[in-house]
Amino acid sequence: MPDSTDPPKPTRGEHPHSATLRRLEKSSGRLSAAAIARMDEQLPWYRAMPPEHRSWIGLVAQAGIAAFTEWFRRPETPQAISTDVFGTAPRELTRAISLRQTVEMVRTTIEVVEAAIDEVAAPGDEAVLREALLVYAREIAFATAQVYAQAAEARGAWDARLESLVVNAVLSGEADEGVLSRAAALGWNSPEHVVVVLGTAPDADNELTVEAIRRASRHAKLQVLTGVFGDRLVVVAGGSADPIRVAKDLIGPFAAGPVVAGPVVGGLLAATRSAQAATAGLKACAAWPDAPRPVLADDLLPERAMAGDPVARQQLVEEIYRPLAEAGSALLETLSVYLEQASSLEGAARMLFVHPNTVRYRLRRVTDVTGWSPSDVRSAFTLRIALILGRLSETEQPR
Template sequence: MPEPAANPSLDSGAAPAGSGARPAHPHVATLKRLEKSSGSLAAQAIARMDETLPWYRAMPPENRSWIGLVAQAGIAAFTEWFRHPDAPQAISTDVFGTAPRELTRAITLRQTVEMVRTTIEVMESAIDEVAAPGDESVLREALLVYAREIAFATAQVYAQAAEARGAWDARLESLVVNAVLSGEADEGAVSRAAALGWNSPEHVCVVLGTAPDGDSELTVEAIRRAARHAKLQVLTGVLGDRLVVIAGGSDNPLAVAKALIGPYAAGPVVAGPVVPDLLAATRSAQAAAAGLKACSAWQDAPRPALADDLLPERAIAGDPAAREQLVEEIYRPLEEAGSALLETLSVYLEQASSLEGAARMLFVHPNTVRYRLRRVTDVTGWSPSDVRSAFTLRIALILGRLADGDPQS
């Protein structure tokens, strides 16, 4: 069997005339020595990592073997790059394509930088041995340029992985927010939220408002910045024209809404009541949604507003939860406190909030009326002397009487 022809690009120093082949490499001796020593360089790099990087020693064998392959691929890619420095090459594919995508989750970007630095340091320390006499500076310069390229390739790999994770996390977050808003939150939604970093805070509320025009991702990121500044956990998303924020970590929904209101578009912003966990957040979301719908009926409503401050408008708009809350939290406690409070409150409201007028109608002293009204405030938390509270109390009385008159209601 005839001997294979020698490689003219490595042995002859010049390409055959008229062959059209690539010109001979100007540093063919160094290239040969680099090819022969690539295996030993990879072994030295792995040994150096095992000696100097504690996280590498603590890794399971499978991950260490993948890192070893990446180091070998990096040295082989440098050899090929040194052979054809002007040829377009995808270093990220040549080096990191040998390892599975899951490796980017097993080791951090910092660890990858340490791995690359260790490999480059081993190659740099061997330049005097690998380079042919007179080629040391050439090989050192080539290694510096290659180190820059491998750094960019590392950043590209992790940027792509981060973008993929970010897109997946955004879809996962939208599923959780939509489940809470639609009343379909279950243990699956809690698990998905946990995967996003939600650590089940004790106090949760939902804030709703109009989403601004433009890129929804920028809006979501603005909410996250505001939440970090306020030390809140958030799950957020833009659903249609609504910007929905599920916030955890504070028992003051108004303070939460004020801290996060910046990214919302002009218009009403409503915070639902505080609930104990994510599974109960549907109740807060439904209250906030009903308040947002009814907010137009209260022209002087504050921004942001609490859903509980919009109870009368929500009840008139047909929100059954608001009607029940007004009856159970205002009418029933007054009823249990005695008929005198209900009667006095009713007459006082009918008499245009006049103490003297109510006293004449009830045949009692005005101080008696004043005392009973203070009792109303103590029992319900709403003051009859405040115009807004008086309106809420009047609606509660109406709904309570309707409920007493019609058991089905």
């Protein structure tokens, strides 16, 4: 004769632990309330949240206990726990609370159910329910990780598209206040100094190239917005007033070939000017095979001007020819004769009927006024092009 304390044997088709299942179903609401109350008591971040977010978390806790009840009913049937539990809250939940906070929430809910096992389980089913909860806790942990991994992948894909739009707006000259807000969403905090660096993209996965730029920027303590556009790798970097230093810090992921750094500008909205200079410099680099790598776009002014870049032409006139003209005709004349005499002090002095020291003094004044030294071969080439363009600009002025 069976002992009167033994649980009744289930009939065919009935759940083997039907009494525990019924008690678990009846207790789900109370357990959910207890879990929320414990979170409010033990988790400061939960108390600090706005009511809407606490409501989402309450829905997740309630769905988690309901999903455990359903899982206990049919443990042999594979179930999408992540959908059952996290599908009750909007996708924004993964942005509202961190993975660590979600783990704390799940742990608290599991602890509440575990503490109530002796009360919820039918006599003799305590061990069965505790073991089921242990397995379910493992499954919900995996489901939590999957939800956040999927959210991270989706967010990464969205951020990549958003970043590409921002960089493209800078390249095309369409940067506006909307671009600033998009950049801010990507973590760009409007650094004071911004420079655009351009070069050839490597024959590798674009995501790997972008990630390599990010690693280099973190090491150099720079902010970057970057992307691969066709065969070109573009980096908008902020945080340094030295464009060559920026380019050298980020040059590793670029493919072989020229890498050009535009001038430093005062913010993202002005970065188009840096991008256009770097683009023109990259195009003109073929005319200077021995250019350093990386090279400043401003060091390519003569090649850019000869390639038809109007900005470079104007810059040479405004920054070299006009200051020399305003400093007095003697400087322009001395520089012109010196360059025509193959950079010979004595030859220039004879042509000007002055002492060589006078020529030497005037050339030093040229360097002071323009920043380019006539005695340097490269600078002399730049000065010569500036003189040509300046004279042409004067003939084009209306009389």
